[in-house]
Amino acid sequence: MSGRYGYVLFHTSxxxxxxxxxxxxxxxxxxxxxxxxxxxxxxxxxxxxxxxSLRFDLGEAGAGDAERAMRALLDAxxxxxxxxxxx
Amino acid sequence: xxxxxRIVYLDNAATSxxxxxxxxxxxxxxxxxxxxxxxxxxxxxxxxxxxxxxEARDAVAEALxxxxxxxxxxxxxxxxxxxxxxxxxxxxGDLVVADGMAHNAVARPLTELGRxxxxxxxxxxxxxxxIDLAHAEKLVRGTGGRAARMLVVxxxxxxxxxxxxxxxxxxxxxxxxxxMLVDAAQTAGIEDLGLDxxxxxxxxxxxxxxxxxxxGTGGLAFSRGADIGRVRPxxxxxxxxxxxxxxxxxxxxxxxxAGTANGPGLAGLAAGLxxxxxxxxxxxxRDRELRLTEALVSGIAALPGAAxxxxxxxxxxxxxxxxxxxxxxxxxxxxxxxERYGVLCRVGLHCAPRxxxxxxxxxxxxxxxxxxxxxxEADVERAIGALAELAAEGGRA
Ligand SMILES: Cc1ncc(COP(=O)(O)O)c(C=O)c1O
Numbered sequence: 001m002s003g004r005y006g007y008v009l010f011h012t013s014x015x016x017x018x019x020x021x022x023x024x025x026x027x028x029x030x031x032x033x034x035x036x037x038x039x040x041x042x043x044x045x046x047x048x049x050x051x052x053s054l055r056f057d058l059g060e061a062g063a064g065d066a067e068r069a070m071r072a073l074l075d076a077x078x079x080x081x082x083x084x085x086x087x
Numbered sequence: 088x089x090x091x092x093r094i095v096y097l098d099n100a101a102t103s104x105x106x107x108x109x110x111x112x113x114x115x116x117x118x119x120x121x122x123x124x125x126x127x128x129x130x131x132x133x134x135x136x137x138x139x140x141x142e143a144r145d146a147v148a149e150a151l152x153x154x155x156x157x158x159x160x161x162x163x164x165x166x167x168x169x170x171x172x173x174x175x176x177x178x179x180g181d182l183v184v185a186d187g188m189a190h191n192a193v194a195r196p197l198t199e200l201g202r203x204x205x206x207x208x209x210x211x212x213x214x215x216x217x218i219d220l221a222h223a224e225k226l227v228r229g230t231g232g233r234a235a236r237m238l239v240v241x242x243x244x245x246x247x248x249x250x251x252x253x254x255x256x257x258x259x260x261x262x263x264x265x266x267m268l269v270d271a272a273q274t275a276g277i278e279d280l281g282l283d284x285x286x287x288x289x290x291x292x293x294x295x296x297x298x299x300x301x302x303g304t305g306g307l308a309f310s311r312g313a314d315i316g317r318v319r320p321x322x323x324x325x326x327x328x329x330x331x332x333x334x335x336x337x338x339x340x341x342x343x344x345a346g347t348a349n350g351p352g353l354a355g356l357a358a359g360l361x362x363x364x365x366x367x368x369x370x371x372x373r374d375r376e377l378r379l380t381e382a383l384v385s386g387i388a389a390l391p392g393a394a395x396x397x398x399x400x401x402x403x404x405x406x407x408x409x410x411x412x413x414x415x416x417x418x419x420x421x422x423x424x425x426e427r428y429g430v431l432c433r434v435g436l437h438c439a440p441r442x443x444x445x446x447x448x449x450x451x452x453x454x455x456x457x458x459x460x461x462x463x464e465a466d467v468e469r470a471i472g473a474l475a476e477l478a479a480e481g482g483r484a
Pocket of ligand 1: 100164165244293305
């Protein structure tokens, strides 16, 4: 079953682009979140803002793992974000 | 085209030319392929444009020594960034201290702020353009317990090439709780600024000089220790963020980046900085330009009737030098160099009357040569040869 996504919401798109680059870097750390991270328009349900969010696959089981990995990556790079939500 | 038709471009302090070929290509590609509004919409063209701007931000942060690219706010040029910093921070009753080599990008806003009740004090400089550090300390300390709010420093003089000691000046600012604004228009992209190591500091940079990007790019970058919240945004408007609010966002870079970014320009800026990184890096390019500058200084100083202004050989400098030739007015000299020898330079006061007063060349000004990454030793020889002939002619005032 697919279709479960996490969304990282950012205050500024400048941070969103940094996060996308970090998430797509080949190789590297165990911090790396699951594949498929990409910028998409922020779902209306999550924010009334017109910006972009980083959508990533939550995977089959243990959605918490993917989210933890994403948080770890953002923290490691010092990339500020608003919150992570599911939709 | 014969060798003699070649232009010797020695006006890189005004703007660098030629640009690396990749600059124009990147700008064309932006307009052709990723033409969305960066950071506004969520469709592929907007995202592609946003990636280009992000790449430019990363490259600028690296060039300035800023750990977090979000502390880089883009603006139209160094002038806009300097205005954002000065008018954003200074209030009536504040004291601001600036050095005597200041460009009008600093001097004119400070003159206006002076009319608005800000106290403006100028640091003495030596005839070689060097800053009197003891005088700087005295002025920043202030009187009656009122220290300066801000110390404004011209990093590289666009008139004579003198280079200010940023580390020492950051120490002066730190001892008295002042923030430091560095006008790095001449040096950003080629000198190691190490902004994060300068305490509470901001750097105004321009993209079209040493960074090798196009005109219309530049910005204001903040050190790790800077209090960005103190900079009141001058320009307010759309950012693509926090759109439910009619207040300007407090976070960087949106706080200082209202309105659509110069996407094509920033694409070119990223390409310019990429070229520097791929061609030996800042240090190698700077060392080469400095060798050419020293060759110009010694070659021109040896000509009869020539006077060279600025740092003594071997002193810290950037790739800019100024001179006069007896019997020749600056304007006649520039015309002869251009029409007869294809040597292009800038003469006059270079938007920096205060610096010319320091050098003793106000109001007549000087001729200025500034080599760039594409200047060759043959170019330098040709320029000196041309001046030798003009010196022998004895001049035209
Ligand atoms: C020392 C200095 N400050 C400020 C500027 C202004 O730069 P810009 O015209 O790109 O705003 C220049 C160049 O013109 C300069 O040489």
